Amino acid sequence: MKKALCAVMVLFMILSISACTTSGNTPKTPAEPTKAATEPTNKPEKIEMRIMWWGSQTRHDRTMAVLDLYTQKNPHITFNPEFMGSNDYWQKLNTLVAANDVPDVFQIGNNFLTYYSAIEPLDEYTKNGLIDVSDTNENFLSTTRINGELLGISLGTNSLALLYDPAIFDQAGLSYPTTDWTWDEFEQACYTIKDKTGLYGSSMLNDFFIGCIISIPQYGTNETFYNEDVTGLGYKDDQFFANYLQMKYNLTKAGAYPTPGELAEIKDIEGDLIVTGKAAMTWVHSNQLVAVMNAANRPLAITVPPKRTKDGPSGLCIRSSQAMSIYNKSKYKDEAANFISFFVNDIDANNILDGERGVPIMGKVRSALAEKADDATRQMYEFVDLAGKLASNPPPVEPAAQIEIQDVITRVNEQVIFDQITPLEAAQIMRKAVEQALQRSN
Amino acid sequence: MKKAPKAKTAVKSLKSGRWTQIVNNDNIAGYFFILPWLIGFLSFTILPIFASLFLSFTSYNLTSSPKWVGIENYVRMFTDDPLFFKSIKVTLYYVIFAVPLKVGFALLVAFLLHRRSRAANFYRSVFYLPSLIGGSVAVALIWKDIFSINGPINSLLKIFGLKGVQWLGDPRFAIWTLIAMTVWQFGSSMIIFAAGLKQIPETYYEAAKIDGASRFHSFIYITLPSLSPVIFFNLVMQMINAFMTFTQAFLITLGGPLDSTLFYALYLYRRAFAYFDMGYASAMAWILLIIIAAVTALVFKSSQYWVYYESKEK
Known part of the structure; x- marks a missing residue:
């Protein structure tokens, strides 16, 4: 009995192994001639295009609807979509890049440099018209261009905004922030708000964008946070960053700014302290405006971040919130280009997407959306227009070590708040750590 | 002519003898039963373990291929x-x-x-x-x-x-x-x-x-x-x-x-x-x-x- 059983099993094993190898090989040889034979009949080949993006459930639903719309118009193209939250996205994308298995079309942030080896430059496709960029201008295109190469088409632009609650400002007897507000005025306003209302002046300040990217150019020395080829820091005076940390330290000690523990408990932008009514101001990227305003459910106003001096540069930049790129080893580059062109230009598609990824870069799409926009959305459009006029800097390129650098900045900031180091020491430690991280990753 | 078939059967019986020996071996049956686990263990545990040993001597960011750097990672860990x-x-x-x-x-x-x-x-x-x-x-x-x-x-x-x-x-x-x-x-x-x-x-x-x-x-x-x-x-x-x-x-x-x-x-x-x-x-x-x-x-x-x-x- 045992003997027979063993024999059957061994037979089964051998069969399954040989079956595997044959089934893997046989279809290939006969298939090739048939494929060649069907091509001349001019029937478009059925294509399944892979596409990947990150975002919220709203974005997933809307994007899926647009994919369906595209398949209706181009029945030979179907999609195999992959979507997830942004944290998982980069892990997944890195793994896919390592495995040479990136989707044909994929969403990308400002971290092009990290994925440069996988991205197809799009200049060829904009020249031959496959991607129609006639309805936008160089300002918008430059948000996704590095060293003269267009690495993606921006799906939306945004800029950093200061959001404030006019009612709290009234209560504290303060005049509203203006476009030439200075950081000193901001700091004083925070103290006044704390004294008069007991609330925090400001909710979470993004140390990287505000303390570094925007603050450094504001000193008017024609310097930026990173140097031009992103191999080190682009400014010399450590006092620049130290000033920012000193301000945060003072605000925290005065109770006009939340402690790190409280800030760590803010789960998402809808749970921000301005939404819960505990702070008078907060900082958002303009594409988050609608979410915050809806969550707050009371009138909030918006302006640009403060400056160093009244007539100094704003340090602001218009960034691409995300872009669509094509995988450079994709089999369907032309089809992918065609799809991207549809995605950013088609009015019906963008009526579905409704600017959820930021202000669209195409003029007709923008005006179509602005027409039907609600109050919050219109404010977002107006703000990006305003920020575009005030912008003084090109968008920063994100180095591969971006996440590590942001962690370094958060760490020294916490050490200052907990009285372990002085702001100037923090700025020096940060410089050393950031330059090491940049050198290592380059 | 008469001798040839006899020799053939001798060879055959020898072959089948060894074959039955292999098939009847208890260990073989045992290994067969744990084969799925064994494959998983080798490819998802042993292989990654040795891969990580190799990678620990390289600089590797997933998007480009690993670069051999010797013991630099270990040196950096303890000094910097x-x-x-x-x-x-x-x-x-x-x-x-x-x-x-x-x-x-x-x-x-x-x-x-x-x-x-x-x-x-x-x-x-x-x-x-x-x-x-x-x-x-x-x-x-x-x-x-x-x-x-x-x-x-x-x-x-x-x-x-x-x-x-x-x-x-x-x-x-x-x-x-x-x-x-x-x-x-x-x-x-x-x-x-x-x-x-x-x-x-x-x-x-x-x-x-x-x-x-x-x-x-x-x-x-x-x-x-x-x-x-x-x-x-x-x-x-x-x-x-x-x-x-x-x-x-x-x-x-x-x-x-x-x-x-x-x-x-x-x-x-x-x-x-x-x-x-x-x-x-x-x-x-x-x-x-x-x-x-x-x-x-x-x-x-x-x-x-x-x-x-x-x-x-x-």
């Missing part, structure tokens, strides 16, 4: 990475406090519930519950809420007129909320202790009672020594687990505040999957292996002084 030492310090602190507390607590509860009654069985099941759901994300998130600034713990303190603290936001307390969570999940150790307690012959206690020993004395001089192999086992298992703690810190504190909960495994994860510094992270994994091996060896070495096996009379 304060976070590496910080994470070792945090992990050791956690192991030193969480493991004895957890094992001690498990022993205490097992001892208290060591009687044959329906109530004891019920409570044992109840106390085991946290361990069943222990590693889950949901529990970690609930923990985060319980210890948040306006959470139940601080509300409770307020009732007694005490001012709440930022449990998760203060570098002095954050790690203790995680230690508390670990200790709370003492169930599996408790079950092992409960089984161990049943093994201790009742006669020992009777003899001690006749000699006038108190409950405390019989615990110290009978229960503890008889249970020492079980304590040893629990200690080693919990220690190895504690060195690899990750989930709680990842979900509750993110390593903060001030890196006070930056466990080794969390820092390793960050190096690998946030900074994509795969070579360095692989090197860190091997150093962790060496640390765990060394500490385990130390505990094993110490065991000859405090663990008593019945079979081995002194």
